[in-house]
Amino acid sequence: MHAINLETENVQTYVNHLYEMVKVRNPSEVELHQAVKEVFNSLVPVLVKNPLYIKQRVLDRIVEPERFITFRVPWVDDEGVVQVNRGYRVQYNSALGPYKGGLRFHPSVNASIIKFLGFEQVFKNALTGQFIGGGKGGSDFDPKGKSDMEIMRFCQSFMTELSKHIGPDKDVPAGDIGVGAKEIGYLFGQYKKLKGVYEAGVLTGKAIDSGGSLGRMEATGYGLVYFVEEMLREKGLSFENSNVVISGSGNVSIYAMEKAIQLGATVIACSDSSGYVYDPSGINLDTVKRLKEVENKRIKEYVISHPEAVYQPNYKGIWNVPCDIALPCATQNELDIKSANQLIKNGVKAIGEGANMPTTIEAMDEFQANSVLFAPAKAANAGGVAVSSLEMAQNSSRVFWTQEEVDVKLRDIMKNIYKKSMDASQEYGYPGNLVIGANIVGFVRVADTMIAQGVI
Numbered sequence: 001m002h003a004i005n006l007e008t009e010n011v012q013t014y015v016n017h018l019y020e021m022v023k024v025r026n027p028s029e030v031e032l033h034q035a036v037k038e039v040f041n042s043l044v045p046v047l048v049k050n051p052l053y054i055k056q057r058v059l060d061r062i063v064e065p066e067r068f069i070t071f072r073v074p075w076v077d078d079e080g081v082v083q084v085n086r087g088y089r090v091q092y093n094s095a096l097g098p099y100k101g102g103l104r105f106h107p108s109v110n111a112s113i114i115k116f117l118g119f120e121q122v123f124k125n126a127l128t129g130q131f132i133g134g135g136k137g138g139s140d141f142d143p144k145g146k147s148d149m150e151i152m153r154f155c156q157s158f159m160t161e162l163s164k165h166i167g168p169d170k171d172v173p174a175g176d177i178g179v180g181a182k183e184i185g186y187l188f189g190q191y192k193k194l195k196g197v198y199e200a201g202v203l204t205g206k207a208i209d210s211g212g213s214l215g216r217m218e219a220t221g222y223g224l225v226y227f228v229e230e231m232l233r234e235k236g237l238s239f240e241n242s243n244v245v246i247s248g249s250g251n252v253s254i255y256a257m258e259k260a261i262q263l264g265a266t267v268i269a270c271s272d273s274s275g276y277v278y279d280p281s282g283i284n285l286d287t288v289k290r291l292k293e294v295e296n297k298r299i300k301e302y303v304i305s306h307p308e309a310v311y312q313p314n315y316k317g318i319w320n321v322p323c324d325i326a327l328p329c330a331t332q333n334e335l336d337i338k339s340a341n342q343l344i345k346n347g348v349k350a351i352g353e354g355a356n357m358p359t360t361i362e363a364m365d366e367f368q369a370n371s372v373l374f375a376p377a378k379a380a381n382a383g384g385v386a387v388s389s390l391e392m393a394q395n396s397s398r399v400f401w402t403q404e405e406v407d408v409k410l411r412d413i414m415k416n417i418y419k420k421s422m423d424a425s426q427e428y429g430y431p432g433n434l435v436i437g438a439n440i441v442g443f444v445r446v447a448d449t450m451i452a453q454g455v456i
């Protein structure tokens with residue numbers, strides 16, 4: 001790239017040029033392009049104010065992963081047939097600490113998905129105030145319909161390769177879609193066997209007796225609700241007596257439902273990738289937990305024990321359900337402009353992103369243009385990785401905190417992220433815009449640390 005003359009080239013041109021370069025370097029990786037575009041657009045005011053970031057090419061460096069690893073994952077299914085999947089780990093940025101971020105097992109996983117998630121993780125992890133870099137990984141393996149033994153054999157094969165690249169002070173994976181305590185258990189067992197040491201801190205989201213932390217399971221969902229609570233409070237609103245729609249029915253969704261209900265809300269709809277259920281009297285969380293955490297069933301079956309509820313076989317239809325607060329907790333780009341307009345028409349007051357990048361850029365802009373409060377994922381769903389970092393701290397010091405101790409720390413972290421993001425939105429001239437505020441806070445912490453560590 002040619003030398004930049006700040007006299008003649010304005011910051012927007014520089015950012016646009018760099019964005020084009022990202023597209024050239026990562027052709028057809030549309031999710032990565034989307035994540036980068038959103039961050040870059042937010043950073044223009046900070047680059048104008050601090051030309052050192054441009055001189056030092058911090059943005060050019062931050063957008064390029066430190067390392068991107070792909071590998072073959074062969075395993076034998078229950079019929080004795082060999083299957084081959086592809087494994088990934090992106091080690092995006094280690095300025096603030098060991099690479100940290102989850103593993104996603106889902107057939108949609110590809111280089112673009114892993115890179116977008118890794119890129120977001122860098123900023124999210126910085127926002128937590130903890131000392132963790134950003135990474136992400138996973139595989140196109142589909143756990144749906146697989147036996148426990150197939151999942152175990154897959155995890156063992158995946159870890160046989162991944163173990164060469166991770167470690168408690170190097171890179172610390174955790175769960176994401178398709179990876180929960182069970183998969184983490186199999187991965188940890190294989191790592192322990194291969195290395196011949198009990199390094200509990202190599203993975204987070206472990207079961208308690210394998211060195212897990214109380215409160216980690218609930219952390220992303222609870223943290224999301226704590227964050228949205230702060231956002232609502234500033235406008236004199238709250239969860240109490242509000243109707244809430246929460247997409248998904250996995251780990252994030254379940255514990256967002258639990259906390260929202262505890263705070264006096266009625267959760268009237270949830271979903272899975274096949275469809276959604278609408279229960280006007282309030283979703284029964286015990287039923288959802290039984291179906292999803294124990295029996296591994298589709299959400300459709302909810303209506304068997306709750307005939308008053310309605311099931312619709314179209315998961316995006318969930319956004320047509322009128323509500324005060326909408327929490328997209330399923331997956332990327334699940335809430336598009338059409339759904340946004342429907343939510344706005346139905347009088348939605350606040351959106352909180354529990355999933356990673358669940359809202360398209362157009363939909364996000366529409367919410368902001370219509371003064372709907374908007375809590376972006378990097379800030380609002382950072383509670384999961386924040387408690388992962390607390391799990392690492394407990395593993396390193398061999399202490400074990402109570403659920404209450406962890407919850408107090410999580411609440412503090414979420415409040416802090418809200419305050420810092422809000423303050424930055426004001427400082428940089430976009431008061432109340434948490435998308436811009438959160439991106440700036442995350443970026444500045446990583447950028448300053450990268451400069452301090454030199455060009456490496």
Ligand code: GLU
Nearest residue numbers: 101102174175176385388
């Ligand atoms: N996958 C989660 C996230 O998107 C958690 C990552 C972790 O705990 O390392 O932040």
